[in-house]
Amino acid sequence: MYSRTKSASRAFARLLACALCVAVWPMAVQAADKSQQAYWAGFAYTADAAAVQATTPHAHAVLERRGLVPLNQTLAQSLKRRAPAHLELIDQPVAMLDGTTSATVLAAALDRELVSVEPIGDQYKVLVEVALQALFFDFRERQVIASYPLTLQRIDVQDYRPDNDDIDAIVADLLYGGADTSLSQVLAASLAQARLPDAAVRRLQVGGVTLSDAARAKLPDPKWEAPLRATLAHELSKTLSSNTGVGLLPPASGQAIGGAMAARFADGKVYQLKIPEPDYVIQLQVDALKNGVIEETPAMKTMLFGAFFTAKVSEPFSGKVYFEQPLRKGATKVVPVTQWQVDQWSASYETLLAGFDAFAGAAAKRADSRAWLDEQKPGGRPLQQQTQALQELIKSCR
Numbered sequence: 001m002y003s004r005t006k007s008a009s010r011a012f013a014r015l016l017a018c019a020l021c022v023a024v025w026p027m028a029v030q031a032a033d034k035s036q037q038a039y040w041a042g043f044a045y046t047a048d049a050a051a052v053q054a055t056t057p058h059a060h061a062v063l064e065r066r067g068l069v070p071l072n073q074t075l076a077q078s079l080k081r082r083a084p085a086h087l088e089l090i091d092q093p094v095a096m097l098d099g100t101t102s103a104t105v106l107a108a109a110l111d112r113e114l115v116s117v118e119p120i121g122d123q124y125k126v127l128v129e130v131a132l133q134a135l136f137f138d139f140r141e142r143q144v145i146a147s148y149p150l151t152l153q154r155i156d157v158q159d160y161r162p163d164n165d166d167i168d169a170i171v172a173d174l175l176y177g178g179a180d181t182s183l184s185q186v187l188a189a190s191l192a193q194a195r196l197p198d199a200a201v202r203r204l205q206v207g208g209v210t211l212s213d214a215a216r217a218k219l220p221d222p223k224w225e226a227p228l229r230a231t232l233a234h235e236l237s238k239t240l241s242s243n244t245g246v247g248l249l250p251p252a253s254g255q256a257i258g259g260a261m262a263a264r265f266a267d268g269k270v271y272q273l274k275i276p277e278p279d280y281v282i283q284l285q286v287d288a289l290k291n292g293v294i295e296e297t298p299a300m301k302t303m304l305f306g307a308f309f310t311a312k313v314s315e316p317f318s319g320k321v322y323f324e325q326p327l328r329k330g331a332t333k334v335v336p337v338t339q340w341q342v343d344q345w346s347a348s349y350e351t352l353l354a355g356f357d358a359f360a361g362a363a364a365k366r367a368d369s370r371a372w373l374d375e376q377k378p379g380g381r382p383l384q385q386q387t388q389a390l391q392e393l394i395k396s397c398r
Helices: 002-033 049-055 057-066 068-081 164-176 183-191 222-244 344-363 369-374 380-396
Strands: 036-045 087-090 104-120 123-138 143-158 204-211 260-265 270-274 280-296 300-314 321-336
Touching (some): 036 068, 049 057, 057 104, 057 164, 104 222, 123 164, 123 183, 123 222, 143 164, 143 222, 204 222, 222 344, 280 344, 300 344, 321 344, 321 380, 344 369, 344 380, 369 380
Parallel strands (some): 036 087
Antiparallel strands (some): 036 260, 104 123, 123 143, 280 300, 300 321
16 A cells, blocks of 8 residues: 555656646746847937937927836836847846946837828828837947837827827827837837847848939928938838848938937936948839829729839948849829818828838748739849849848
C-alpha cells in the first residue's frame, strides 16, 4: 500500500513538472524574444517652441492647456497593456542615464498637423491629421536608430463651420483620447512588432519629395509647397514602414535637415540628434494631379482623380539606381448635386497618398500589388525587374 502511494506521488510530481515546463516555456520564449531594450522617454517635440507654434498650432495649444504629464501617463499605460512583442520598454526617467553606456531611448515625437474644412451642401466635412513618429535614438551617441511614422486622423461632418475651439477639441481627443485612432492606441499598434536594426542591417530613408511645375500649379496656395513636401515625405515613410515592417530613418525634410534633428522633452531638455547616412534613399517627384467628370446625372456626378508621380530608389555611395519608374493611381469621388463646392485639392491629396500606399505595397510584395503594377504605363518587363530589385533591397533593411 505504501509503495503504491509513493509511486503515485512520484508520478504526480513528474506530471506537475511537465505541466510547469509547458506553462513556463512560452513565457521563457517570450522573455527571450525581448532581447532588445529601450527606455521610454514619453512625448517630445522635433522643433523649437517657435516652430511648434507655426507647424502645429492646434496641437501646441492643446498640449499647453492640458500638459504633458497626463499624456505621458496615458501613453505609458497603453504600452504596458499592449507591450511590444520584441522590445522591453523600461519606464525609467531618461535623466537617470549618465551617457557612459549605450542605451536606446524611445519617444513619441510630434512633427506637424493638417486641417481641412470642405463645405458639403449645408454641412462641413472636417479633416484633421496630426503627424508624429515613434523615434528611437542612441542616448550616448545622440544618434537616431530608427523611426516609425504615425498619423492620427479624424474625419467628421458638422452642421456648422468649425472654429479654432472645435478643431482644438478634435486634436485633444486624438492626443489624449482612448479610441483606436488616438495616439495611445496607434503608438502601441505601431510598436507591436517593431524591431531595432542591428549593425548589419541596411538603412533606408526618404530623401525628399519635389513637385513639378504642373503639380505646383494645383496648390491652393503657393505657401503650401514647403509644408506639403515635408508632409508627403512623412506619409511616404509611414506607409513604407507599415507595409514592410522596416523602421526608416527620419525623412530628410521638415525638422530633419542636414543630417540632424532635435528632440525636446517635457522636462525642458533638448537633445541634438545625428541622423546617420542612409544606405538607400527614396526620392519622389509629384508629376501631375488631374481630375475630370466621367459620369453625370441630375442627382450626382462621378469624378475621377489621378495622381502621377515618379519614384526613384538609389544607393548614394555608388550611385546605383535600383528603381526609377513613373507611377500612377486613380480614384473616383461621387459628388451629390447638393454639394455646391468640391474640395478638389483634398481629393487629389488622398489619391496621391493611395498611390504611395500602392507603391509601398509593391515594395513589400503585398498580395494586391500585382493588379496595381499591371495598370502602370509603360510598365512591362523593366517595371517587373526593378520591382523585384526593390523587394530584395527591402529584405536587406529588415
